[in-house]
Amino acid sequence: MQHKPEKTAIIGAGNLGSAIALGLIKSGYLQAAAIHITRRSANKLEALSSKGFVTGSSNTEATDNADVVILAVKPWQITDVLSQIKPALKKEAIIVSLAAGISLSDLSQTVNNHPLFRVIPNTAIAIGQSMTCISSQNASDTDNAVVNELFRQVGEVMMIPESLMPAVTVIASCGTAYALRYLHASAQGGVESGIKPADAIHLAAQTMKGAAELILTSGDHPETEIDKVTTPGGITIKGLNEMEHHGFSSSIIKGMMTALKSMQK
Ligand SMILES: NC(=O)c1ccc[n+]([C@@H]2O[C@H](COP(=O)([O-])OP(=O)(O)OC[C@H]3O[C@@H](n4cnc5c(N)ncnc54)[C@H](OP(=O)(O)O)[C@@H]3O)[C@@H](O)[C@H]2O)c1
Numbered sequence: 001m002q003h004k005p006e007k008t009a010i011i012g013a014g015n016l017g018s019a020i021a022l023g024l025i026k027s028g029y030l031q032a033a034a035i036h037i038t039r040r041s042a043n044k045l046e047a048l049s050s051k052g053f054v055t056g057s058s059n060t061e062a063t064d065n066a067d068v069v070i071l072a073v074k075p076w077q078i079t080d081v082l083s084q085i086k087p088a089l090k091k092e093a094i095i096v097s098l099a100a101g102i103s104l105s106d107l108s109q110t111v112n113n114h115p116l117f118r119v120i121p122n123t124a125i126a127i128g129q130s131m132t133c134i135s136s137q138n139a140s141d142t143d144n145a146v147v148n149e150l151f152r153q154v155g156e157v158m159m160i161p162e163s164l165m166p167a168v169t170v171i172a173s174c175g176t177a178y179a180l181r182y183l184h185a186s187a188q189g190g191v192e193s194g195i196k197p198a199d200a201i202h203l204a205a206q207t208m209k210g211a212a213e214l215i216l217t218s219g220d221h222p223e224t225e226i227d228k229v230t231t232p233g234g235i236t237i238k239g240l241n242e243m244e245h246h247g248f249s250s251s252i253i254k255g256m257m258t259a260l261k262s263m264q265k
Contacts, residue, residue, distance in 0.1 A: 013072075
C-alpha cells in the first residue's frame with residue numbers, strides 16, 4: 001500500500017468518526033467516495049451520504065477490501081465490532097482504535113497479525129486542530145506513515161509509547177477542558193472589571209490562542225514569553241504571584257495527577 005489508503009472504513013459515525021471523515025475530505029487528502037462510514041441508525045447517515053461518502057449499517061461491507069479500518073465506537077462496543085468485522089478484514093488491513101482505555105493488547109485478543117493502532121485525538125478534531133497521540137503494535141514504518149498522514153489531516157500528531165497513553169490523554173484530551181476552564185475564569189475576571197461577557201470571552205480566547213501560537217511557532221519555553229510580559233515590579237507579576245499564592249500551578253498539576261490516577265485504577 002502507498003501512504004494514501006485507497007479505501008478507508010470508519011465504523012461509528014458519531015462525533016469523532018464523522019469529524020475524521022469530514023476532515024479527511026476537507027483537507028483534500030481523500031475523496032469522499034474512498035471512505036465507507038457506518039452506524040446502526042442508518043437514517044442518521046443522510047448528512048454524510050449527501051457529501052458523497054459511502055454510508056450504511058453493514059460493518060462487514062465497509063471493512064471489505066478496506067486498507068484502513070478506523071473504529072470510532074464506544075470502548076465497550078469494540079470487541080463485538082472487531083469480532084464482527086474480523087472475517088471481512090483484508091489480510092494486511094490496518095486497524096485503528098479510537099476507544100479510550102482499550103489497549104493494543106486488548107485489541108490483539110480479537111485480531112492478531114494485523115498492524116494495530118491506538119489513537120487518542122481531542123475534540124478540536126472537529127475544526128482540524130486536534131493534538132492526536134498514536135501508539136502502534138505490529139506496524140511497519142509504512143503502516144506508521146499511513147496512519148500518521150491520515151491524522152495529520154485533522155491536526156497535529158505525535159507517536160508515543162503505549163505506556164504514556166494515560167499521561168497524554170490527561171494533557172491533550174482532558175486538557176481541552178482544563179484550558180477552557182481557565183478561559184472562562186479569565187473572562188469572568190473581565191466581566192467583574194466591566195467588560196461585556198461576549199467580549200470578555202473573545203478577549204480571553206484570542207489571548208490564549210495567541211499565547212499558544214507564540215510557543216508553537218517559536219519553540220520557546222513558556223517562562224521566556226512570561227518574562228517578556230512581567231516587568232519587574234509591574235502589574236502582570238503582581239497578578240501572577242497572587243495567583244500562585246492561591247495554588248494556580250499546583251492546582252493544575254494536582255488535578256492532572258488525580259485524573260491520571262483515576263484512569264490507572
Ligand atoms: N469525543 C472525544 O473527544 C474522544 C476523544 C478521544 C477518544 N474518543 C473515543 O472515540 C470513540 C467514539 O467517541 P464519540 O464521542 O465519537 O462517540 P459517539 O458520538 O457516541 O459515536 C459512536 C458512534 O458509534 C455508532 N455505533 C455504535 N455501535 C455501532 C456498531 N455496532 N456499528 C457501527 N456503528 C456503531 C453509534 O451510532 P449508532 O448508535 O447509530 O450505531 C455512534 O454514532 C469512543 O470510543 C471514545 O472513547 C472520543
